Amino acid sequence: MPPSESLWPMPSPHPHLPFLAWPAHWREHGLRGDLVAGVTVALVLIPQALAYAKLAGLPPHIGLYAALVPAVVAALFGSCGQLSTGPVALTSLLVGASILPLAGAAGGDLVGLALLLALLSGLIQLALGMLRLGWLLNLLSVPVLMGFVNAAALIICLTQIPPLLGLAMPHSDHLLVDFVRALGGLDALQPAAVAFGVGSLAALVALKRLWPRLPGVPLVVAATIAISAWAGFAAQGGAVVGEVPAGLPGFSLPPLRPELIATLLPAAFVVAMVSFMEAASSAKLISGRTRQPWDQDQELVGQGLGKLAAAFTGGLPVSASFSRSALNYVNEARTGLSSLVTAAFVLVTLLWFTPLLWHLPKPVLAAIILQAVVGLIDTGVMRRAWRASRDDGAAAAVTFVATLAFAPNIQNGVFTGLILSLALLVYRGMRPRVALLGLHEDGTYRDRDRFDLPHPHAQLVILRFDSPLSFVTAATFEDAMLGAARAQQGVRIVLVSATGINTIDATGLHTLASLVERFHGQGQTIAFCGLKKQVIDAMERDGLWARIGKNSSYRTEHQALDALLPTLATTPV
Secondary structure (H helix, E strand, O other): OOOOHHHOOOOOOOOOOHHHHHHHHHHHHOOHHHHHHHHHHHHHHHHHHHHHHHHOOOOHHHHHHHOOHHHHHHHHHOOOOOOEEEOOHHHHHHHHHHHHHHOOOOOOOHHHHHHHHHHHHHHHHHHHHHOOOHHHHHHOOHHHHHHHHHHHHHHHHHHHHHHHOOOOOOOOOOHHHHHHHHHOOHHHOOHHHHHHHHHHHHHHHHHHHHOOOOOHHHHHHHHHHHHHHHHOOOOOOOOEOOOOOOOOOOOOOOOOOHHHHHHHHHHHHHHHHHHHHHHHHHHHHHHHHHOOOOOHHHHHHHHHHHHHHHHHOOOOOOEEEHHHHHHHHHOOOOOOHHHHHHHHHHHHHHHHHHHHHOOOEHHHHHHHHHHHHHHHOOHHHHHHHHHHOHHHHHHHHHHHHHHHHHOOOOHHHHHHHHHHHHHHHHHHHOOOEEEEEEEOOOOOEEEHHHHOOOOOEOOEEEEEEEOOEOOOOHHHHHHHHHHHHOOOOOOOEEEEEOOOOOOEOHHHHHHHHHHHHHHHHOOOEEEEEOOOHHHHHHHHHHOOHHHHHHHOOEOOHHHHHHHHHHHHHHOOO
């Protein structure tokens, strides 16, 4: 069981160099948690790295390279010590979708394209983090993001079912068509390939459910390698990993061709955004469990530097893995040392143990991907979004369908979701909550239509506006005010309950000034209660406060009515 939150690391006194705080945690709590977690994660990461490189359309060793230096760099500069950075399924799928259509333009150099994508996406994340613009990533709403994630997970499953059965998966501009074509070759099934694929998947699922503490992935990998070598699976025509180059990755340089940069830049933005969303979700969960804060901007820096490290050491774009980060947390990792231990095991594998991977059947890699990705499919969150708001539900559904329709170019699904998120933001901003108020029996002023309340006076109407008064909402405010002036016969004062107006911009000030003049010409008055200081300050700078201040200094509806109702009683209609 993880220790209590009091035993977890306190916020780093070196926010830009988080690793400088690690020794203090080691002196207080020891190294055992980091060491055990690092070894445990390594056993899962190494076969996953091979599988996710295959998912991206790259040689297996590229996945191992991505699990080495990038993981170390991200751990050193990230804000959450439990995050495990390296190849992940969703980012790898995006990489494959982005680079495979460009293989011809790059002379077939898919690795070079992956390096360039890592460079561009890393620079985007690094810039956002250094400029403290991490909040921009919140523009992608949760329903839209989950619509994309569910569709992407389904796409990953569809792409891995044929190789699970030993079938070739064609690649065209229509993934669903490719999937149907692949299943059309069922007469070419290899019983041995099906046995390895389906058997490995069944074993992984059984081990996870029945013996969750056992390292299921490395056990299945070791067993299938031994069986494959003994049975001569490769000699029978079975697909195996084959030769994995031994040794350390050398310094690499992405192909810095302007036309490739321009083509990959939109995809790099998507990779940067989606991969950080995945990292942020893990960091938020761990932070909630440990009750320790994390810095989204510093994490952007760490993840960005990790991608840059991948670009110059032969790896594909990386991100923080939800499952591997959870393993770190459960095994009581407290600092990024756990990731350094994991990287050390990857290093040892690259130096001495890559020949053991030669006989690993490729259907087993497909099984590893399927077992890891199927947990990303969560239709419940989309149903909850629909119940919460039809707008959110529709946005999630449209993003889901668009991602499937655009596949394998799933980055277009993200852009669709982003446009939907921004459209919903503007749409909701243009429809603020507006209500006419009446006196409730509990002594408060509430929505008169909802509670069937009368107006407070025959010549006075109270309007509540729950939104900033800006260029987005100014027209709605104007319509609401004109409607309030006609709410009943003989209205002379419209009292605006302004506690919900937190800000006002130039358009709002202009609209308000025009309304004041219009009401004055009609023999009516606009009064305010509950105005915020920042709104009053803006009115003073504009000169509007001098014209309306005498009717705008009331704190509550009760105070305003105490002052205004006597004027109505003494003034002839």
